[in-house]
Amino acid sequence: MNVMSDTFKAVLLEQDENDEVSASITDVASDALPEGEVTVAVEYSTVNFKDGLVINGNVGRLVREFPHVPGIDFAGTVEASDNSMFVPGDKVVLTGWRVGEIYWGGLSQKVRVKGDWLVALPDALNTRQAMAVGTAGFTSMLCVDALEAHGLAPENGEVLVTGGAGGVGSVAIAILAKRGYTVAASSGRRELTDYLMELGAAEVLDRAGLSGIESRPLE
Numbered sequence: 001m002n003v004m005s006d007t008f009k010a011v012l013l014e015q016d017e018n019d020e021v022s023a024s025i026t027d028v029a030s031d032a033l034p035e036g037e038v039t040v041a042v043e044y045s046t047v048n049f050k051d052g053l054v055i056n057g058n059v060g061r062l063v064r065e066f067p068h069v070p071g072i073d074f075a076g077t078v079e080a081s082d083n084s085m086f087v088p089g090d091k092v093v094l095t096g097w098r099v100g101e102i103y104w105g106g107l108s109q110k111v112r113v114k115g116d117w118l119v120a121l122p123d124a125l126n127t128r129q130a131m132a133v134g135t136a137g138f139t140s141m142l143c144v145d146a147l148e149a150h151g152l153a154p155e156n157g158e159v160l161v162t163g164g165a166g167g168v169g170s171v172a173i174a175i176l177a178k179r180g181y182t183v184a185a186s187s188g189r190r191e192l193t194d195y196l197m198e199l200g201a202a203e204v205l206d207r208a209g210l211s212g213i214e215s216r217p218l219e
């Protein structure tokens with residue numbers, strides 16, 4: 001994709017006089033990019049839980065200023081840099097820092113962000129693979145790391161993954177199974193039982209049979 005032109009394509013959210021938020025794929029002028037140190041030509045992003053909230057009418061009011069470009073993560077190639085850590089051509093990845101919420105995000109051909117928010121892409125991953133993992137998959141790995149730091153181990157018994165068919169839960173099932181855990185997954189979608197078993201679940205429980213999990217944050 002050519003991102004050197006005066007415009008680039010992005011998912012743009014706009015709010016009308018009735019506070020209704022709508023999203024469209026729009027040509028955005030390059031000089032409308034926000035201030036920042038590093039301009040990145042985006043190759044891949046993901047559609048995360050938060051992006052779903054924001055694009056579907058800004059549920060939860062995560063976005064306060066419009067126009068806005070959503071997308072909480074991206075991987076791409078540095079196009080221009082005022083930060084000594086990055087030079088044009090570097091492959092980079094970003095997740096977090098409230099990009100896509102209070103800063104313009106990755107559902108765009110071009111982004112401009114602070115250099116501190118970027119991570120050099122590891123040699124073992126290309127940009128597509130990095131975003132196939134995405135923020136949800138990265139979150140799953142952080143959860144597994146944290147649980148293991150608190151003593152979780154395969155020999156201590158089964159692990160239950162709730163929200164098993166969701167973005168975080170599905171990757172958690174795959175990571176845990178790969179690491180030798182016996183995984184029980186709970187899901188409200190019985191029709192996805194085969195999928196959850198393919199990911200590595202040894203058992204799938206009906207969400208309705210579990211108590212105390214009734215609300216979803218941010219809604």
Ligand SMILES: NC(=O)c1ccc[n+]([C@@H]2O[C@H](COP(=O)([O-])OP(=O)(O)OC[C@H]3O[C@@H](n4cnc5c(N)ncnc54)[C@H](OP(=O)(O)O)[C@@H]3O)[C@@H](O)[C@H]2O)c1
Nearest residue numbers: 049135136139163164165166167168169187188189213214
């Ligand atoms: N995505 C991220 O990067 C990220 C980062 C940090 C924290 N989180 C948090 O992690 C959680 C999961 O996020 P996600 O991105 O995986 O969201 P998601 O893809 O929407 O998955 C959430 C899953 O929760 C289950 N669920 C839905 N309604 C439920 C209810 N009433 N009671 C119990 N379970 C219900 C559903 O799974 P089943 O249909 O299989 O039951 C759904 O797929 C959220 O609380 C989110 O805020 C996410």
